[in-house]
Amino acid sequence: MASDSRTQPRWIAPQARPDAQLPRLKIYNSLTRSKDDFIPVDPSGKLVTWYACGPTVYEDAHLGHAKNYVSTDIVRRIMKDYFGFHVKFVMNTTDIDDKIILQGRRQYLLARFKQEHAAESDSVSDLVLAEAKAAFRHYIGKNLPSLPLDTSPETFSEAVDKAYKGKGDSPLLADAAKPQQSQTVTVADLLLRAHIGTARLAAEALQAPGALPDFFAKTDDVLLPYLDALHGAEIDSNNHQIYLELSQKFERRFFEDMDSLNVLPPDQLTRVTEYVPQIVRFVEKIVTNGFGYVSPDGSVYFDIDSFEKAGHSYSRLEPWNKNDRALQADGEGSLSSGRSMKRSENDFALWKASKPGEPAWPSPWGRGRPGWHIECSAMASEAIGKTIDIHSGGVDLRFPHHDNELAQSEAYWSTPGCQGQWTNYFIHMGQLRIRGLKMSKSLKNYTTIRTVLSEKEWTARSLRICFLLMPWQDAIEVTDELMKAVVSWEGKLNNFFLKSLDISKHSRPESTEQELGIADQQLLSSLDKAKADVGTALCDSFNTSAVMRILSDLVTEANSAEMLSDQTVISLAQWITRIVTIFGLDPEGDLSNPDRIGWSGLDVPAPAKPYIYPASQLRDKVRTLACSGSVDHAAIAKLADETASSTSTAVDASSQPYNQVLQQFRTDVKALAAQQAPAKDLLALCDQLRDVHLWNLGIYLEDRNSPQPALVRPLDKLLIEARAEQESAGIAKAKAKLEQEAREAEREKELRERAKVDPLVMFRTSDYLEWDESGIPTVDAAGDVVSKNRRKKLAKEWEKQKKLHEEWLATQQVA
Template sequence: MAQPSITLFNTLTMQKEPLVPLEPGAVRVYVCGPTVYSYIHVGNARTFTSFDVIVRYLRYRGYRVTYVRNYTDVDDKIIKAAKETGEEPVALAARFVEIFREDAKALHMKEPDVSPKVSEHLPEILRIIQTLVDKGVAYESQGDVYFAVSRYPEYAKLSKRNLDDLRAGERVQPGEQKREPLDFALWKAAKPGEPAWDSPWGKGRPGWHIECSAMSARYLGESFDIHGGALDLIFPHHENELAQSEAANSKPFAKYWMHCGFLDMEGAKMSKSLGNVVRLRDALVKVDAEALRFFFLSTHYRHPLNFAEKAIADAEQRMEYFYETLRKVDERVAGKDFGKGPLHGEPEKFLRDFETVMDDDFNFAGALGGLSGLFTLMNELVDKPPVKDKALVGRTLQALREIVGKVSGVLGLFEDDPAQWLLRHRDRAVKERGIDVAEVERLIAQRNDARKAKNFAEADRVRTELKSKGVEIMDTPTGTTWKVAPPATEAAPV
């Protein structure tokens, strides 16, 4: 099989390039995972969702993918958080690893192939530090070990920063034993009460950056294909990983660097100091997981995305429309045999278009745009088919539904049973809007009685009464169903 022509934007070259894996047919991917000291926020969730879809798409395209995403479970932030809760740092980190896994699962993310933890990879970390010391690229100083930036001439090739500017902006902080301000710690001498491991330089713990150099090499080899993370990791984290790995191994490190854009909060940068950080867990109480995924995917992964209440509510409404369509289609054609024969239009074209936009640097937003056309056609075929041949319409709907299934496996959307999803969505809306379900059911029964008695004026009156309560009713071949109507725009919170 000819390999697909995927192109991707490479931060290293600042260009879109064709994906040519180091080993034909296999793609090795490393993504910097969470530092497990707290709950992840929606910005982190966007990054991990993006790579979840990128990996799913590479697999869909037939690549054998090895996906590694680490847990940083040794870190200053963990030690600080553990002091506050009174836990051992290792125990606190282990607790948040589990919390992260639950959150990721709730957002329909697939588990990576390997999720290594720093605390379980000390031998690999010590080995690479030793190599750097032996090569004269790193030096020991009072129990710390630093990477000597001046000994690695290609430093800053990823971030394209100017070394003189960087040097001018950095100072050696009190307590640091480094020779030059840009040098960074590979190993930190133990401080009392902190987790520490034995090393040739005395007891201590690894610096942040070295873990990704050690763990990527362990599971993907010294050279691999794609290294990913959020945009704010380019400097210093990824720059330092790159320097350490290439200096230690004398080989190119990652071939392609992919970075995911920021998530802004109602137009402002999301940050702890501004107090506008939204935890994923809290967001998922208010918004459906697939709707949040849909919202994340509605913008190109490299672009900034604004976490605005209105846009998220719109995403949930879109999902409702998609699921309503799928329910209708399933009611009409699921499990039925319409025989062989021609189809209306060219359903396969939707799949080809999906592949074309996704091949172009994983254009999620373009893929969602294409889905709109597919769903419009499904609605048309159910509600007012342009052709009389029922078998042809049935076959076409089945073909389109199958394409939705394939796309859904890549995007992690529409993975739910439509009826179940719609019911859950309605339950949440009922709670939010304080709707009395028993009263709704009573009014629907009253309307059905009126219709049976051919009292259409009364039936209409009840429909209007329900509408005034925010309830919209739909008459389907299997009976009357209802949903909560979207809030009127004038009543929407500003």
Template structure:
């Protein structure tokens, strides 16, 4: 074979083909809690991704902590599915059997029964005072500062409601007044009373249906909240109550494999036996937490912590797989007697039933790592006799509220419904996108304002591009010649796209991706402004390509719904978004007509017509969701915007104008007051200016200049020098006043 570049029969041999250098494409890496590092993402079965996510325990309203996890996982899921094109099977559970649910359902039932009896005011007062005894005993020994503060707030609220009722009863107030104050007390003390009633009568609540009503209701509310947040539903939803037979089988297999043991009708996982196995190790996620009794007891549940239960275990590190039901708890049949599932086993059995012996991704909140996920791992690997039940563990970061810890148990939480009353689902999602999914996110006014401004910035760009694309042109006119400005913008476009891709490959870093997208819009805005200032049309295809790309990315992130190729949909969720093409031709006719009227009105100096045109722009069209922007020497810009956004902008503009007017009036008033004060001062002759200050001076010379202070002491030379300057200044002012009067006469 001839070497490269040799001559063969008069012809030059071409060198072998080689790829260009530096073409390594970034690959997706995810932060894996199992290794505490970013790992190359390699699914077990080609393009298929098996994903299990810990769902909510449904005993109360969903809050922003839930939103933190489920919006974050929704973003990750959409990006893996729609950007990286993986075939994702997403499975999530609903925990509807749990200590928290049992206790809350029992308390709600007993409190409702109590209220149905319509107790008299005296009975309510007596019961609250009785319930307050054990409550205050718990308060006295509570060491956790956050929990103590919560209990103190409740105690203070009860005290505030107790005093008016006691005073009304002592003063023999009218019966309806006394009863009204008793109802206020009942409302403030309901948690305290419910706990007291539960301690007395909880063991008598035996009907299983009582324990299903509460989770069924709150599961429905959870799904409504997720739909409102535009969180995709799971491909598979599992409920604990529907998987009790599978859970029993799962526990039996763990016992038969030698990693579980029965004790007094309960079954426990033998952590020492498992950890001592050559094949296994316990607490892979947080090994340093082994032995943390507080965390372990929280994992077992409030109803499962007692001296009897603790004595049933071989080791305090062991955890319940199956709990023998006590009086006042729901129960199901099992080989060990009537009982109910432990918390951790629920996820293992359900995930194993759907996804098999190994999954690609397991997701949950950061606080679930230990003991919940470590116990899930141990019991599942004990069941399947493997050491790879989960390949990648993803944990979302905590959510704080204005820097403070958020907790449902501490009653320091904001419900999703409350959050959506202040901001839209898109704005909440943008706030999450602007932070790393694995780090702590602070939900505060500053965080949300940043999201609102980002949305506004992007929306204005989309509206401007739509306006550019509406400019009339024939089919060949779309293909304008590229100058240096277009080449520069296009280079920026590809650089930013590449940077977004690198960010998403780097542990799905949406924060960096969003910043790159913001920078792309900033560069595009500069280009558009420079073209317009030169009275030139921006390149339509180029700005359209950029807007379409940004729209697709925001769709991928779940921040845009609908099918419009460019921008945020107008009119809200669920509406047909072809509004733009339907109404714009009519609005363009109106805009052109208005522009013609304004031109004639300016030429003929008919101010009334100009004012009417302003009313159409500022008052009429915003009510219809239409924004008109007048630019000197350029065509009017038409934009379709959400009506609420325009009305808010109009209100803010009016508010700013009113504040500006008030400031102007206040400045004029102050100026007038200063001038009046100056005039009044000018009227005073210098010989009289000090004579009125009898609290400072007692003697004066013939010109009215002070010689002695109020105590009769002679004025010092230094003080006299200062007073002389004031005297001379007043003399000058008074002479000006006399001169003004003389000129005026």
């Protein structure tokens, strides 16, 4: 008799061999929703097998993908480089599925349409215009059903405003790389806005066609589904190249993006189209084991009822979503809509009979293609075997994808009386969210990785820092506060590494034998504690956010300490370098070099060095002489001449801007020396070199206390933002000063006008009925005698006005 799945243990804890040397590592496991001791299947405890769900490659990767794969890379690097495991990392790319079939087929048909209607002239033909109008009607009929059937391009805007009450004018989440203000936006809102935006663009083109390339750029998105509806079923099912051209292109671009983010490539890459025979055999065994059935159309479905009756548990990752029809439908794919031949609504496809216009492969059940979930089960089992240590993916894959993978794989590997555990640890990376919604291509609320990196708003390092500052399993909402935290953390480490490198460069051999003072001993004690705390944090399910705080606090302590020995600073910098390299923050990081300090990007460009360092050195000397009390102008002129002779080699194009700055500074120094200019002019020239000429070349000279020379460094975001804040504060101060001056001028004007008033008449208003001989009120408007106290106050005002008026009269007589 089968056991009740409700009493079935959800997770079987792996057992370690007594002599295995394992770290006390706990991993948050989606299977148990708790932190479990990590014990690899490998008896020696050294090898870790890991299967990661890779991308579906039909468009460029966006920031949501960056969150997933960078977070995965961070955990993988920690496993490998901190804990010393030998990680076998297998990842797939889904190079055929419903999205790729639709996208590939549509792009093929659109390209064919454009080729068939290519014109010698650049104008839009009547035939193309007619097809585009039909495509427009088809698009709004399917996606904007509240619009009248007779809506035309000319009446579209008015019809949208009436039917959707202005929702079409609401902006899309245009820039997902930047923090957004709080606003309630639903998935339905985003889809509606996307559809209205697509149709509006096409309507504009149809009203004023213009040149053919521009016309197609605006109507492509309505033509794609229209042409597919007309001709999609005509595509030869054996013509796989239509889809592979698309997936191969975006797979290549995906790995280019990953390389730009310093994400390690997989040890083994599996592609669905290269594993179809293995997938067919996998499905066959599931059917043989009694957990799958063939439908009349030649599709094969997983039998959840039989699976559970055999004592297995289904939907272990997200049992609360087990009967969620929307998630189930999404898992089956957009081409699976229509009348189903499943025995139960909960069952899911293992093998899909191909419809006309869909790619197909041979199978015992007829020509078809793999279901989405079966791909990873078959490929992971083929590449790794019966049991996987770690299976990872985005949190949105938990149900139904990974829950279905689990069921399929256990159905495949199970034997009578023995129910194995296919994956021991499921780890799911939190999403990058924009206004509470996950980033999605279909919702068009995303920014591609390429766009983000090209616009310089984020760098690969700052993105990784952002993800390191938050727990890997949590969702991240991009906010101003988070961006400030990233800039602050990176800037602090930049400054520390720059100064440490400078100390290392100028450190003398005898400094290593220097006796350590109290400050050294305290900081080294803090370093030992930090090492232990980092180990504890990483053992706590890779708690990188805690490690980032530990590193930041350690740098703060080092910055505030006085009289540190060179060796203490160098030791601290080398250890911090090792940790940030393990985290993947330096694409040029080398863990085999324990003496390395810092990360790439701390140095100025190589073409600048022969000119910027001499300019900085000349500036240092000029400043020293200018601050010496009695300025030696002859010595300053001589320094400028010596600098010229030491940099007289040929200049190539890449170095020319830096050479121009040096030569101009030399010329200006000599001119001021010849004029016997005062010290303030020489110092102003030095400031101009730092704050204008070099700043514009992306270089900053950080002045330090004498006799230390200025530190030559590239600009970073912290410096740029600090200057922006300083300039903003200066502008605000200047504005406040102008406003104050305006207020004072207005008061002066009022005072002058008031001085013209004769005190004899100043109180002769409707507020009073009677006055004395000086014009001071005696009876108010109500007929009451003005009180003694009130008369005193009025008399004081009268005396004050009398004095003002007399002063004014005096000025008039002089004039």
